[in-house]
Amino acid sequence: MGEAGSTARPIIDIRHIHRIFESEAGLAHILHDISFTVQQGEFVAIIGPSGSGKSTLMNILGCLDTPTSGTYLLEGLDVAKLTDDELAEVRATRIGFVFQSFNLLPRMSVLDNVMLPLAYIDVPRREREMRAVHALRAVSLPLDHYDHRTNELSGGQMQRVAIARALVNDPAIILADEPTGNLDSTTGHQVLDTFHHLKDQGKTIVLITHDSSVAAEADRIVTIRDGRIFEGSTK
Amino acid sequence: MSMRDLAREALRSLEANRGRSLLTILGIVIGIAAVIAMTSLIGGVRNSLVSGMGLNAARTIFISCAEPLDEDDLNDLARRIPDYEMIEGTYDSYTQVQVDNEMISVGITGSNPQFLEMTGMHSKVSEGRIYTEEEATSGARVALISRAGVEALFGTGTSSAVGETLKLNNKAYTIIGVIDDGITGTGYCNAYIPSKALLKDFSDGWHYFSQVTGLAREGVDIDALQEETKTQLAKVKRIDDEDIEDNVYVYSLKSSIDQFNTFMMSFQVMIGSVAGISLLVGGIGIMNMMLTNVTERIREIGVRRALGASRRDITLQFLAESSALCIAGGIIGTIVGYLIAWGLAFGITALGIDLSEVTGSTSAAFTPAIEPAAIAIAVGISVFIGVVFGYYPARRAAKLDPVECLRYQ
Numbered sequence: 001m002g003e004a005g006s007t008a009r010p011i012i013d014i015r016h017i018h019r020i021f022e023s024e025a026g027l028a029h030i031l032h033d034i035s036f037t038v039q040q041g042e043f044v045a046i047i048g049p050s051g052s053g054k055s056t057l058m059n060i061l062g063c064l065d066t067p068t069s070g071t072y073l074l075e076g077l078d079v080a081k082l083t084d085d086e087l088a089e090v091r092a093t094r095i096g097f098v099f100q101s102f103n104l105l106p107r108m109s110v111l112d113n114v115m116l117p118l119a120y121i122d123v124p125r126r127e128r129e130m131r132a133v134h135a136l137r138a139v140s141l142p143l144d145h146y147d148h149r150t151n152e153l154s155g156g157q158m159q160r161v162a163i164a165r166a167l168v169n170d171p172a173i174i175l176a177d178e179p180t181g182n183l184d185s186t187t188g189h190q191v192l193d194t195f196h197h198l199k200d201q202g203k204t205i206v207l208i209t210h211d212s213s214v215a216a217e218a219d220r221i222v223t224i225r226d227g228r229i230f231e232g233s234t235k
Numbered sequence: 236m237s238m239r240d241l242a243r244e245a246l247r248s249l250e251a252n253r254g255r256s257l258l259t260i261l262g263i264v265i266g267i268a269a270v271i272a273m274t275s276l277i278g279g280v281r282n283s284l285v286s287g288m289g290l291n292a293a294r295t296i297f298i299s300c301a302e303p304l305d306e307d308d309l310n311d312l313a314r315r316i317p318d319y320e321m322i323e324g325t326y327d328s329y330t331q332v333q334v335d336n337e338m339i340s341v342g343i344t345g346s347n348p349q350f351l352e353m354t355g356m357h358s359k360v361s362e363g364r365i366y367t368e369e370e371a372t373s374g375a376r377v378a379l380i381s382r383a384g385v386e387a388l389f390g391t392g393t394s395s396a397v398g399e400t401l402k403l404n405n406k407a408y409t410i411i412g413v414i415d416d417g418i419t420g421t422g423y424c425n426a427y428i429p430s431k432a433l434l435k436d437f438s439d440g441w442h443y444f445s446q447v448t449g450l451a452r453e454g455v456d457i458d459a460l461q462e463e464t465k466t467q468l469a470k471v472k473r474i475d476d477e478d479i480e481d482n483v484y485v486y487s488l489k490s491s492i493d494q495f496n497t498f499m500m501s502f503q504v505m506i507g508s509v510a511g512i513s514l515l516v517g518g519i520g521i522m523n524m525m526l527t528n529v530t531e532r533i534r535e536i537g538v539r540r541a542l543g544a545s546r547r548d549i550t551l552q553f554l555a556e557s558s559a560l561c562i563a564g565g566i567i568g569t570i571v572g573y574l575i576a577w578g579l580a581f582g583i584t585a586l587g588i589d590l591s592e593v594t595g596s597t598s599a600a601f602t603p604a605i606e607p608a609a610i611a612i613a614v615g616i617s618v619f620i621g622v623v624f625g626y627y628p629a630r631r632a633a634k635l636d637p638v639e640c641l642r643y644q
Binding site: 059062064065084085088089091092093097099103105107108116117119120121122125165169 | 539543546548
């Protein structure tokens, strides 16, 4: 993603992030003073048990939520201070989501699902199709499946379509939230292989999981517990 | 998102819920159908009224006077009142023609070609033509006869009477045209010939008009013109003020048209309120369905937001859906309404209800008239309802927190 000399600058640079939810029950301090960076081309796993705050952290990383305090620089842009519309644009152009439950739209074809993010940044339809086909090739989905409705696919195929959808806008980071959580171990491995493949092509991947065997696939593991970071091992 | 993307997505989502969508738009269909049926029926009745009386009916004024009027009087009157586009006098006469052993009555009207145009007679010429200015000035022996006249003189099977010779008062008249006034089987003939010809062959020196008809200029106040005509005509004929009411008669079709419009207006208000209520109920139905729609698709909204949809994109998506629903309702309603109008028109004709009583038309049958404007208005109303009643659900969808939406099961 490149301006000259930006190699040293991390893709993700979050500093002293706090996230406090207000509710009728009182204040819930979910994230405490979290700081970490992700470099271009890294494959990072964030691991933590449920309730550790990793989903909240992922929502912030994915620009779906903003921190209560602290800064979040995504490719140098401080997204913590952006408006709702600006965040939507950042999500549309710089972030690719992969969800545990795939979250494909069931009424649409595989190709339409993958093209959808491009519709929100007004890419001409012909170009959308080309880029969607390119992304589907990258995840090795068979050509004859492109016109299928997504609910006709197997779980592993659905997740690969979802990864293609995350890739199609050529994002700065791919955020995967428990991408293997709904898959058996064989298809889960295939999906992780897809991530490795993407990493080899220079993509930056942040994977969130509670499963240490899945996290072990990453280059680096960041552990989160009770809303605090414990920087983990690097392979 | 572009308009095309929005339209495509809206149609796809409506198709996925086809049954529910159809039920939801029923209210809109009924409302729009009522509006279209009403406007095309009234349009049809009005058309048959106007064609019965001629296009210029609303501007036509009939003038008569106890003192006979001649050409000079009319010229004088026209000079005094510039608000008339023209004032035309006609002469009437009567004769009989022997066909086989039967005597056929022929009513003869002598007029200028302008009179035939003014009264819309020229538009009813189904064969041949009306006489030219030269024929009128020279008093050529040419005649237009009515359809009933063709039947009476030449038999019902006659294909064309144009070119035939008709002996009126032993003078040979050439038939140059047939007027289809919708009246058949009367057994007598109406003939229209140039004024000059009538004065020459039928008048024995009498040169006063039987009937005087004026055509007001566009936009002139007819009521005021009628009063002015009375006053000026009294001056032309030197009639004393106190005798005007007894000696000068001026009337117009405007009052009967006004009456028809008033009658139709109350009819329109009635159907209009029925349509309004069903559109309102239909709109609430649309809102209800859209709210259900939003709730069912909370997760989809979350996914779209995560993929980069702004609140505006979500609002537009749901507005496009409700508008597409309403437009579909509008289109179906337009078709249904037009079919209803045809059914009613057919029913009225089949039941033998003679609309000529109401409309003054000479023809009993009428066809509903659908105006492009009515369709445009129907679609416009549909879009309006779609946007108004779809806005609240759409805004609700857009205001949802994407994080909450993604967590929603």
